Amino acid sequence: MKSITLKIDGYVIEAKEGQNLLQAALDAGIYIPHLCYHPDLTPAGNCKLCAVEIEGHDGIVQACETVVEDGMVVNTKTEAVKKLRNMALELLLASHPKDCTSCNKYLNCELQALMQYMGVAHSRLREIQKENTGIAKSDNLIKREMQRCIQCGRCVRACEELRGVGVLTFNKKNGETYIYTKDDKPLKETDCRFCGACVEVCPTGAIQDVEGVFSKNVPRNMALVPCKNNCPAHTDIPMYIRLVSQGRYSDAVSVIREKLTFPHSLGYICTHACESGCKRMHLNEPIAIREIKRFAVENDEAQAWRKKVVKNKPNGKKSGYYWRRPRRNDSSILFGKKGL
Known part of the structure; x- marks a missing residue:
């Protein structure tokens, strides 16, 4: 990918063509405050904290939504930018609880770290009370304290x-916007797989995993994706289940074959240790992962995985097994055992 050159706060850096400005700065070791941005997700520009000024552009722009350009000159610390950032952070804090020490994510909270970095201890704005954040506060596996949600x-x-x-999704009721399921249904009545992806990306303590993502006694990978962790081959189970649900059976089999050579046979004889770690069993019953794997293989008509197989060129060597009589220097002789 082509590299381009730009200047941020007087520092000349290189960035990949098509990269957003925020990620380019972070890759170069230049920190720009942000909360809604995540490198694995599409930029949204909701928090307004990554505001910057670009010479030749009118007004202030969001770094996460701005694509880098060759020769771009960026300023991240002007007075106008600082004023806008502080106001954006104070708006978030106006509706956020002040009992940080009682939160399970205390000292591991991105919002708390950002407050310390920007030197904003509290909001000067009138405190906003949230009314719709108490809907279905918790399920068997996911605990929600949505009064801590910064949307x-x-x-x-x-x-x-x-x-x-x-x-x-984003819901709206009585003029208030909040995040929950469509029609405010409990998670167990939806297609939620309790995979923990929402817990992993949440910057505050709004969404927590009851199973122990924040517990020091439980490894993070085990708490987030126990089915994959329990699988002896560590197959990417969430990925191929997702592909099967979309009818992309050939792609699902390609994912399975990255770890398993004989998926169809294993679809019958596998002891499915993955299902013992499935979080759905805490609600009703585990997902039939083994059967889904077999179903995908039996419906894989395209067999796209064959195109990805790498075959080595013949090198003239052969493999085989043959038996010979032991010699005097064999281990069996050295240890006093009789030869044949």
Whole structure:
């Protein structure tokens, strides 16, 4: 990919063509405050904290939504930018609880770290009381304290873009916007897989995993994707289940074959240890992962995985096994065992 050169706060950096300005700055070691941005998600520009000024451009722009250009000159610390950022942060804090020490994400909270970085301890604005954040506060696996939600939208985008489920959305009731499921249904009555993607990307303590994402006793990969962790081959189970649900059986088999050589046979004889770690079993019953794997293979007509197989060129060597009589220097002789 072609590289371009630009200047940020007097520092000349290189960035990839087509990259957004915020990620280019972060890659170069230049920090620009942000909360709604996540490198694995589509930029949304909700928090307004990554504001910057670009010479030759009118007004202030969001770095996460701005594509880098060759020769671009960016200023991230002007008085106008600082004023806008502080106001944006104070707007978030106006509706955010002040009991940080009682939050499970205390000292591990991106909002708290940003407050310290920007030197904003509290909001000067009138405190805003949220009324619709108490809907279905918790399920068996996910605990929600939505009064801590800053509506960055990371969880909504992660559910749609990373998992392809789209359970979470922005709702509006009585003039108040909040994040929850469509029609405010409990998570267990939706297509939620309790994969933990929303927990992983949440910058505050609004969404927490009851199973222990924040517990020091549980490894993070086990808490987030226990089915993949329990699989002896560590197959990307969430990915191929998602592809199967979309009818992309050939792509699903390609994912399976990255780790498993004989998926069809394993679809019958596998002991499906993955299902013992499925979070759905805490609600009703685990997903039939083994059967889904077999179903995908049996419906793989395109067999796209064959195009990805790399065959080595013949090198004249052969493999085989043959038996010979032991010699005197064999280990069997050295250890006092009789030869044949």
